[in-house]
Amino acid sequence: MSSFIVEGGHSLQGEIKINGAKNEALEVICATLLTSDKVVIGNLPEISDVRNLIALLADMGVKVRYITPTECEFQADSINPEYLESEQYRKKAESLRGSVMVMGPLLARFGYALLPKPGGDKIGRRRMDTHFIGFAKLGARVNYDSERHTYLVEAPDGLKGDYMLLDEASVTGTANIVMAAVKAKGTTVIYNAACEPYIQQLCRMLNNMGARISGIGSNLLTIEGVEELHGTSHTLLPDMIEAGSFIGMAAMTGSNLLLKDVGIRDLGMTTEAFRRLGVNLQIEGVNIRVNQQEIYEIDQFLDGSIMTIADAPWPGLSPDLISIMLVVATQAKGSVLIHQKMFESRLFFVDKLLDMGARIILCDPHRAVVIGAGKFHCLKATDMVSPDIRAGIAMLIAAMGAKGTSRIQNINQIDRGYANIDRRLNKLGAKIIRIEE
Numbered sequence: 001m002s003s004f005i006v007e008g009g010h011s012l013q014g015e016i017k018i019n020g021a022k023n024e025a026l027e028v029i030c031a032t033l034l035t036s037d038k039v040v041i042g043n044l045p046e047i048s049d050v051r052n053l054i055a056l057l058a059d060m061g062v063k064v065r066y067i068t069p070t071e072c073e074f075q076a077d078s079i080n081p082e083y084l085e086s087e088q089y090r091k092k093a094e095s096l097r098g099s100v101m102v103m104g105p106l107l108a109r110f111g112y113a114l115l116p117k118p119g120g121d122k123i124g125r126r127r128m129d130t131h132f133i134g135f136a137k138l139g140a141r142v143n144y145d146s147e148r149h150t151y152l153v154e155a156p157d158g159l160k161g162d163y164m165l166l167d168e169a170s171v172t173g174t175a176n177i178v179m180a181a182v183k184a185k186g187t188t189v190i191y192n193a194a195c196e197p198y199i200q201q202l203c204r205m206l207n208n209m210g211a212r213i214s215g216i217g218s219n220l221l222t223i224e225g226v227e228e229l230h231g232t233s234h235t236l237l238p239d240m241i242e243a244g245s246f247i248g249m250a251a252m253t254g255s256n257l258l259l260k261d262v263g264i265r266d267l268g269m270t271t272e273a274f275r276r277l278g279v280n281l282q283i284e285g286v287n288i289r290v291n292q293q294e295i296y297e298i299d300q301f302l303d304g305s306i307m308t309i310a311d312a313p314w315p316g317l318s319p320d321l322i323s324i325m326l327v328v329a330t331q332a333k334g335s336v337l338i339h340q341k342m343f344e345s346r347l348f349f350v351d352k353l354l355d356m357g358a359r360i361i362l363c364d365p366h367r368a369v370v371i372g373a374g375k376f377h378c379l380k381a382t383d384m385v386s387p388d389i390r391a392g393i394a395m396l397i398a399a400m401g402a403k404g405t406s407r408i409q410n411i412n413q414i415d416r417g418y419a420n421i422d423r424r425l426n427k428l429g430a431k432i433i434r435i436e437e
Contacts, residue, residue: 001385004408004422006399007431008381011292012255014428018243018262019045020070020236022417024198026098027175028205028234029053029074032062033105034179035209036077037231044070044236046419048412053098059083060102075231084114090150100128100172104179107140107153117149130166130173137164138177138184161186161225169194169219169313175202182211184225193221196314197237197266208232238263241320242418243288244270245393248324249425250290251279252331252401257428259288268315273325275299276307278332295374298334306369310339322346323394326370330358331401333374339367349391352384356402381406389417396421400430 020043029050032039044050046069054072058064060083063075083089084106093099094116106113132142132153139162140155161184166173174194179202181188193199195217203216209232212224243262250257251274264283271281271288278296282289299307309329311319322340329336330353340346344365353360356379359371381404386392392414399406408414411434414421422432 001410002412002437003435004396004399004411005433005435006396006406006408008379008400008402008404008406010400010429010431011253012250012257012425012428012430015258015260016246016424016428017260018238018246019043019419021045021198021239022047022049022241023171024201024236025050026053027101027172027198027202028236029057030098030101030105031179031202031205031209032074033057033076033079033102034109034182034206035229035231036075037229038073038075039209039231040067040071040073040233042071042233042235044072045239046070047415047417049096049098049416052092052096056089056092056096056099056102059088059092079110081110081112090116090148094149100131101176101179103131103135103151103153104176107135107155108159108180108183111155111158113153115151117151128173130168130170131176133167134164134173134177134190135180137162138180138188140180159184159225161188161223163189164191166190166192168192171196171199174199178203178206178213178221178223181223182206182213182225182229183227184223186225188223188225190221190223191219193219194313195219197240197263201234201237205232205234208234237266240267240270241318241390243267244274244318244321245324245397245418247271247274247279247281247288247290248328249397249400251277251296251328252397254292254294255290256292257290258284259290261286262288264288269312269317270321273309273317273321274328276309277325277328277336278334279328296332297374298329298332298336298372300334306335306337308337308339311341319343319346320390323349323390324397326350326360326368327353327394327398329370329372330360330379330398331374332372335369335371337367337369341366346388346391349387349394352382352395353379353398355382356380356398378403380404383407384409386410386413389413393418393421400425
């Protein structure tokens with residue numbers, strides 16, 4: 001496993017540009033399967049999850065041309081359905097969580113989709129019922145082969161629009177159902193739809209391709225099916241999770257850092273949540289400045305009770321930022337309850353923070369109380385293994401703020417969501433060495 005050797009205690013200075021949003025990229029790349037025309041996507045992040053999904057589409061028969069390292073042209077005019085039955089497809093698709101979103105487009109266009117149970121982060125159960133209940137509502141037949149761990153979805157007579165109330169506001173589930181519904185006969189109404197900026201962007205891109213989607217930005221989407229979609233050009237939003245990660249790094253290292261092209265309107269509760277932890281940040285046009293401070297103090301509720309930081313559907317705080325919030329809180333002054341509602345394994349990485357000297361009480365798989373003592377109780381360096389993308393970046397943030405030199409193994413997990421993170425941070429004053437193994 002490749003590793004980072006991180007010398008802690010160095011503050012960051014300067015400015016850093018936020019890359020395109022990973023979660024949006026995975027959705028809109030899959031949407032290129034809906035048309036045989038050319039689709040150009042810009043501001044793509046140079047990360048392994050995006051590259052691997054593009055490679056998977058290329059293996060399906062999609063013509064892929066990189067215009068620049070961050071702009072790519074797709075043309076899905078010669079898909080090979082037989083590839084979906086191959087062992088190569090099974091291995092590639094099951095290793096990538098984003099592959100789940102090829103089902104909606106394939107079902108809409110070809111009436112058939114095959115997908116092995118996808119992999120991704122090990123953060124607890126990530127059920128896919130919402131996807132398949134939605135497909136079934138549109139008239140598809142869904143089967144699961146327990147021996148091959150493979151899902152088969154078929155609609156030989158085509159899809160038909162219907163009303164559906166989603167059992168959860170799943171982002172990937174909403175994306176998959178929307179992509180299936182755009183070519184269904186009649187009208188589809190999706191209530192309790194996810195309405196994150198990434199879903200809004202997907203819907204806008206589909207409308208630019210000829211779809212008829214209304215209610216964008218709300219949890220009630222209405223989709224009038226069309227027969228054909230055409231090509232378009234699309235540019236990704238800045239990644240709000242990367243923006244939150246750099247805010248956390250700046251706070252943890254006592255840095256003065258300017259985050260450029262952040263996409264302020266699409267951050268939801270991110271900035272307010274950091275302010276509740278005492279982080280001093282300012283909005284400067286399309287940028288965010290995190291001001292240098294030695295001590296940041298956690299806020300309290302009006303009645304004096306302990307602050308709670310919890311994830312929630314948009315525009316609430318993204319669950320992908322909870323790990324980062326927890327690490328930042330260890331070096332703040334005061335106490336906070338961190339409540340991760342969605343995934344039951346996402347807080348288990350706190351064991352390593354305890355080894356570093358953090359004062360955390362893990363109440364259950366979803367809740368942790370962090371007792372911060374400011375910089376008077378600095379974290380100590382240690383060896384760690386990254387279990388997933390967000391825990392990995394949280395470990396990196398902890399190591400950057402700790403005394404001594406830490407080692408983080410399995411950093412390919414971090415690379416899945418953060419492009420060239422070591423080089424970008426070293427330019428700002430960090431001391432991170434990548435060891436390839």
